[in-house]
Amino acid sequence: MGRVNLISGNDPRLFTYGLYRDLLRTLEERGYRFALFSEDLTDPRRVYLRHDLDLDVDKAVVMADIEAEKSVRATYFVMFDNAFYNVGSSRVQRQLRTILDGGHDIGVHVVHDPTFTVSDMIRRCAAQARALGELLDHDVSCFSFHRPARELLDTEFSVPGLANAYGKPFFAADRYVSDSNHDWRCGDPGVFLREFDGEVLQILTHPFWWTEEPTPPIEKFSALLEKSAARAHGYLVDNVKLAHKLLSSA
Secondary structure (H helix, E strand, O other), X not given: OOOOOOOOOOOHHHXXXXXXXXXXXXXXXXXXXXXXXXXXXXXXXXXXXXXXXXXXXXXHHHHHHHHHHOOOXXXXXXXXXXXXXXOOOHHHHHHHHHXXXXXOEEEEEEEOOOOOOHHHHHHHHXXXXXXXXXXXXXXXXXXXXXXXXXXXXXXXXXXXXXXXXOOOOXXXXXXXXXXXXXXXXXXXXXXXXXXXXXXXXXXXXXXXXXXXXXOOHHHHHHHHHHHHXXXXXXXXXXXXXXXXXXXXXX
């Protein structure tokens, strides 16, 4: 495409809500339709916005609100194997229903277990989709993998009744961009989107990385750990009598 992209892909300026609004505006101006993985679309010019919730559901609600402001739809993929949020909690379920109410879709973000066979992984995907659907009273019809093994990307991995975000027609290396590990490998995503000449594109973000102002990754991690510690403290005080006695007076 002949791009000259001078900004580093891990620059904190590339992870602000203002920039995200600009990216959505660019896609709209270029005539892309925002599609869901659960839809059977043949529109030639479409973009799949995908958000993997690896660490923080609070940030996902913020991004969903930004999208809803512009009548943009995206798909949010939720993890069961997670140390920072619990899909079974009423708080997280309320947040996820808020995302659904904004017109978005929710799928399951499945952790690959290297000791599992392909059949095992198929069963895991199906079981987690059913469980998430029951918790949210929502038809969960798509999944993505968390840090997928190469063999899951090199083969057409499929689960009956579920769309694979890494499968055709959603994914190909030349029509996929991601902010994984706080690094846009395409460089400045705004430049990339303005010069992208394909018809179908998938964009993956992790809402945890995004902030109002440019913020170094270490500060994002510190804020997450502080928030998690405060929630754990509150849980102990509210639910364990001895913890309430000792920690409330500390």
